Amino acid sequence: MRILLADDATLLREALCALLERLGHEIVATAVDAPGLLRAYAAQSVPPDIVVTDVRMPPDGTDDGLRAALSIRRHRPMQPVLVLSQYVAERYARDLLLLPEAAVGYLLKERVNRVSDFDRALAAVASGGTVIDPEVTRHLLRSDAAGPLDALTPREREVLALMADGASNAEIASTLFLSDAAIRKHIGNIFAGLGLCPADENRRVRAILVFLQAQHAR
Template identity: 50%
Template sequence: MRILICEDSVLLREGLVRLLEHSGHEVSAALPDTSDLLATLDADMPDLAILDVRLPPTYTDEGIRAALHIRHSYPELPLLVLSQYVEERYASELISTHTTALGYLLKDRVADVTEFVASLEQIRSGGTILDPEVVAQLLTRSNHDDRMQRLTDRERTVLAAVAEGKSNQAIAELLHLSAASVEKHITAIFQKLELEADGTGNRRVLAALAHIENQGNGTQTGTQPRQEDL
């Protein structure tokens, strides 16, 4: 797989280059900012692009806005947003409107190199990989919506795990529940959010985010997801 990297930290950028090449992939370009990003894509389209959220010159939202622009201009290009931050406004728009070949992972929560590389391959294949913390923050941001208020703490936890791509059995093991209980929670989530379950885990969560995003933008929050009682 040929991968483009757009990351301002030279240490992380070069580290990603070495990691990807060691894993058998080719880095088609390693850019420190978005100034040459579109020209590079026009000249040499990769199989996947990795972008940070906060890039020069302002270090605010250049990367996530570039990701949105890329999705409009090159909708078939798989994207991974890899950042320390959840840029809630643009992240919600990106996740709500583009449901395939997309990932949003938090750097500090990537704990396993093998899983990270596997995530890239899953995104390349059209999958969706979302860090559950990203989902939790987006759901918290939208909690003014009455439908989100209907979810219990346990249902929010299950929803975040579904968004991470976990199977019902994996969620059951993670939360020490039976598979039947997990299925019951998932059914309840979509009933409360007035969504039809379509059998595809990540797509269902993305549909929920798209649905609640229509209620409008809220203020950013750093609220952490609440702890659940077993």
């Protein structure tokens, strides 16, 4: 198979390239961040047989890789995509796994150690199937009775907790070693995840109240 591979961890990316080539596949391009993945995909004169991408990548270091995969699928609905991750990015995992055209997979990276299982997953997704890591399935089933904060990523919850402590955007950026732009994006995602209307001028206060109520309910 012709594979486009994206992962920001150099050692893992190179190890995956070596493994995939040993299994007889061709790496048509690699990327180290989400914009690079989109550029590499657009540069292919013939679409790859499958896109394999990490979830957490630059520029934001959150779910950028998964969002890039969803962007690719919006432009080419039949493109097979296999996502590898160390955690379950619930908000976008559901969006990916519920795509009507299938040809998607979501595996935790520990499964890559089982080479034969990994190769079978690649083949299944490339041929139009859906492959879901058992732990991902358990996580999504547990979250069916979701609390108000369950739509947020771990990083977004960190940002919201700091907001509830009264921190400004600049203070949050300094605490988390992120750019102001990244914090603004996280906060926008928090508002969207909590279903707060853009026209509501009190969204920040409402988001903090949701957080405090969720903490009190524990």
